Amino acid sequence: MKLIKALACSLSFAACAAGAQVKVGATIPLTGPVAMLGLGQQKAMQMYADKVGGLGIEYVVLDDASDTTAAVTNVKKLTAEHNVDVIVGSSSTPQCLAMLDAIAQAEVPTICLGSASAIVSPMDDKRKWVFKIPPNDEVWIEGMARHMKANGVHRLGFIGFNDAFGEAWLQGMNKLAAKYGIEMVAAERYGRTDSSVVAQVLKVLMKKPDAVLIAASGTPAALPTMTLRERGFKGKIYLNASIATKEFMDTAGKAADGALLSIGVGLVGEQVPDSNPLKQLNLDFKARYEEKFGKGSFNIFAMQGYDAFRILERALPIAAKAAKPGTREFRLALRDAIESVRDLHGNTGIYNFSPSDHSGLDTRAVVMAEIRDKQLNYVPE
Amino acid sequence: MDASIAAILLQDGLTNGAIYMLLALALVLVFSVTRVLFLPQGEFVVFGALGFALLLKGQLPGTVWLLLTFGAMTAVFDVAAAAPRRRAAVLLRTAALNLALPSAIAAAAWLASRHPVPPSLAALIAVALVVPLGPMIYRIGFMPMAHASILTLMIIGVTVHFILVGMSLFFFGPEGMRAEPLVGAGFVFGGLIISGQSLLVYAVAAAVAAGLYLLFERSVYGKALRATAVNRTGARLAGIRTHVAGKLAFGLAAAIGAVCGVLMVSLTTVYYDSGLAIGMRGFIGAVIGALVSFPGAAAGALAVGAVESFVSFFYSSMKDAALFLLIIPILLYLSMSRPGAVAGEEE
Numbered sequence: 001m002k003l004i005k006a007l008a009c010s011l012s013f014a015a016c017a018a019g020a021q022v023k024v025g026a027t028i029p030l031t032g033p034v035a036m037l038g039l040g041q042q043k044a045m046q047m048y049a050d051k052v053g054g055l056g057i058e059y060v061v062l063d064d065a066s067d068t069t070a071a072v073t074n075v076k077k078l079t080a081e082h083n084v085d086v087i088v089g090s091s092s093t094p095q096c097l098a099m100l101d102a103i104a105q106a107e108v109p110t111i112c113l114g115s116a117s118a119i120v121s122p123m124d125d126k127r128k129w130v131f132k133i134p135p136n137d138e139v140w141i142e143g144m145a146r147h148m149k150a151n152g153v154h155r156l157g158f159i160g161f162n163d164a165f166g167e168a169w170l171q172g173m174n175k176l177a178a179k180y181g182i183e184m185v186a187a188e189r190y191g192r193t194d195s196s197v198v199a200q201v202l203k204v205l206m207k208k209p210d211a212v213l214i215a216a217s218g219t220p221a222a223l224p225t226m227t228l229r230e231r232g233f234k235g236k237i238y239l240n241a242s243i244a245t246k247e248f249m250d251t252a253g254k255a256a257d258g259a260l261l262s263i264g265v266g267l268v269g270e271q272v273p274d275s276n277p278l279k280q281l282n283l284d285f286k287a288r289y290e291e292k293f294g295k296g297s298f299n300i301f302a303m304q305g306y307d308a309f310r311i312l313e314r315a316l317p318i319a320a321k322a323a324k325p326g327t328r329e330f331r332l333a334l335r336d337a338i339e340s341v342r343d344l345h346g347n348t349g350i351y352n353f354s355p356s357d358h359s360g361l362d363t364r365a366v367v368m369a370e371i372r373d374k375q376l377n378y379v380p381e
Numbered sequence: 382m383d384a385s386i387a388a389i390l391l392q393d394g395l396t397n398g399a400i401y402m403l404l405a406l407a408l409v410l411v412f413s414v415t416r417v418l419f420l421p422q423g424e425f426v427v428f429g430a431l432g433f434a435l436l437l438k439g440q441l442p443g444t445v446w447l448l449l450t451f452g453a454m455t456a457v458f459d460v461a462a463a464a465p466r467r468r469a470a471v472l473l474r475t476a477a478l479n480l481a482l483p484s485a486i487a488a489a490a491w492l493a494s495r496h497p498v499p500p501s502l503a504a505l506i507a508v509a510l511v512v513p514l515g516p517m518i519y520r521i522g523f524m525p526m527a528h529a530s531i532l533t534l535m536i537i538g539v540t541v542h543f544i545l546v547g548m549s550l551f552f553f554g555p556e557g558m559r560a561e562p563l564v565g566a567g568f569v570f571g572g573l574i575i576s577g578q579s580l581l582v583y584a585v586a587a588a589v590a591a592g593l594y595l596l597f598e599r600s601v602y603g604k605a606l607r608a609t610a611v612n613r614t615g616a617r618l619a620g621i622r623t624h625v626a627g628k629l630a631f632g633l634a635a636a637i638g639a640v641c642g643v644l645m646v647s648l649t650t651v652y653y654d655s656g657l658a659i660g661m662r663g664f665i666g667a668v669i670g671a672l673v674s675f676p677g678a679a680a681g682a683l684a685v686g687a688v689e690s691f692v693s694f695f696y697s698s699m700k701d702a703a704l705f706l707l708i709i710p711i712l713l714y715l716s717m718s719r720p721g722a723v724a725g726e727e728e
Binding site: 035188190192197201222 | 386389390393396401550555556557558559574592645648649650652654656659660690691692693694697698700701
């Protein structure tokens with residue numbers, strides 16, 4: 001672990017050297033199953049400035065190997081050994097949830113990069129230390145439901161993972177369905193590594209849905225998409241944002257053509273109209289990122305990873321007026337300062353934190369896109 | 382639900398069932414020769430499947446390095462065992478089998494990843510990359526402990542499983558892969574879509590089942606293999622080379638697994654950790670055959686496929702629970718109807 005840290009330091013940050021004032025700790029997966037998320041975020045962190053409004057910043061980055069236990073250990077290490085003022089990470093929901101206790105115990109404000117609403121709600125004494133970058137599932141779902149309503153989808157079928165992720169999407173959609181005049185006609189589950197979903201697809205198709213929503217992530221979403229088309233389904237297929245990977249499009253091939261996704265603005269930055277408040281910001285970030293890491297290297301995780309810095313950039317100077325970095329008072333002030341962030345334009349969306357809402361995003365973070373020939377195309381509202 | 386839907390469900394279930402059947406047969410094969418409940422059988426499937434998919438994409442599968450490393454380890458084990466007795470023939474043989482052969486296969490894979498090859502050749506290389514792993518794993522993991530209890534052997538199996546899954550993630554990454562079918566053609570029959578690939582799966586499954594049945598039930602050689610599990614000492618006294626039998630069983634199991642993977646990766650998406658899920662289904666099938674009967678295991682695995690398909694239709698959220706619950710009444714029945722016949726009870 002020490003070696004990894006040293007390595008991360010030498011790779012990422014000139015500011016690892018002493019002499020800095022504020023200490024920012026990070027725990028992200030640089031190895032293991034969700035390393036893809038962490039590696040993008042680590043690159044984004046290399047773009048964090050080492051000075052904000054006269055305050056020097058020192059960074060400590062630890063690898064949590066996509067493991068919940070390691071993430072918790074890292075939090076303890078960052079707070080006890082390194083006495084950090086704020087933590088960024090980890091990258092996926094299970095790690096973030098596991099970290100909650102340790103974070104609350106150490107009273108250190110944390111900006112999580114995991115996506116589930118459960119990380120910041122229901123708000124309680126532990127979660128008051130935690131803020132979240134990616135939109136809540138509800139935001140994605142609402143963006144999608146809006147598109148369904150505008151396109152005459154009345155009967156919706158659902159095929160999702162038989163885990164917490166699928167359940168969150170099903171409940172979210174159920175909650176919003178009535179508001180958008182949608183009837184949920186079927187809800188079927190499948191496992192990530194299942195070898196067939198023919199039965200589930202048949203069951204859904206028997207109810208003659210106008211559209212089918214697939215709540216999965218990455219390549220496992222290819223199986224239901226392909227089976228639906230194979231069984232002659234002509235209606236719309238909706239996919240959630242975490243499916244928008246190159247690997248998914250390669251795997252699903254032609255079957256993915258015409259599938260609709262609710263995604264972040266950054267992924268179709270060039271195509272959205274100039275009136276979109278996030279367009280310029282995203283294009284600028286993408287240009288800077290690709291200049292540093294090469295063309296085509298830009299991804300959603302880097303995009304979200306950098307938003308954590310935008311929040312710190314706004315909140316750190318405010319906290320620094322109230323207390324000295326390295327103290328409990330500073331951490332409290334920083335927590336309050338982050339909570340008071342309003343109307344902050346990030347790559348992901350427009351953040352409006354409040355004591356009850358530590359996600360702070362609304363549907364302005366979401367646009368619709370369609371897959372065509374393994375490319376994402378922006379779909380105007 | 383009407384007849385046409387039932388037919389589609391049954392067909393889908395039997396296609397998966399045929400895959401599970403290959404695994405169940407391999408499990409029974411390994412168990413009846415070595416008394417090892419070989420949990421990592423599914424990893425052979427994954428290595429075969431993803432190795433094939435990568436070769437088709439023109440990439441070199443990381444299993445090449447695994448093969449070379451395991452080969453070198455096996456050679457070291459063999460040399461260490463043979464050196465005190467100065468048996469040159471053993472050294473030569475192990476060098477050929479564990480160093481030269483893997484190197485040749487690795488070279489073939491390297492060439493295949495550089496130049497576009499026909500899918501059938503890629504499939505062959507993908508299988509060849511996996512087969513030697515079987516005997517090597519037996520030599521390194523199980524042979525030194527061949528006399529241990531079934532439980533100990535199973536725990537070694539669990540260890541091997543975790544090692545291989547970790548390697549699998551390292552070699553293939555977290556995303557799943559698919560490949561083009563080896564047999565493109567197919568036909569539509571009523572509501573049934575029968576792909577050429579699924580017919581190929583049926584054919585291979587049937588051939589392997591028939592072959593193993595004939596080998597073990599009808600040939601002297603098969604009976605000799607079986608004798609090693611029943612009584613190792615007795616078998617050795619009768620002139621059966623028990624370690625060769627074990628290596629052979631593991632090699633066959635690896636071959637069946639790899640072929641299964643190559644067939645499967647064009648039917649569905651395969652992930653680095655798919656092995657356990659498929660392997661467990663094969664295991665239920667094997668348990669239905671009481672871990673000794675090839676026809677029983679084959680029928681059991683097909684039943685698992687069919688049950689899975691129908692349960693997915695009616696209660697998709699309960700599917701895995703229902704599948705694994707299936708095992709309890711079966712074990713009850715087996716232990717009540719034939720006391721002593723259930724695997725796990727020491728002889």
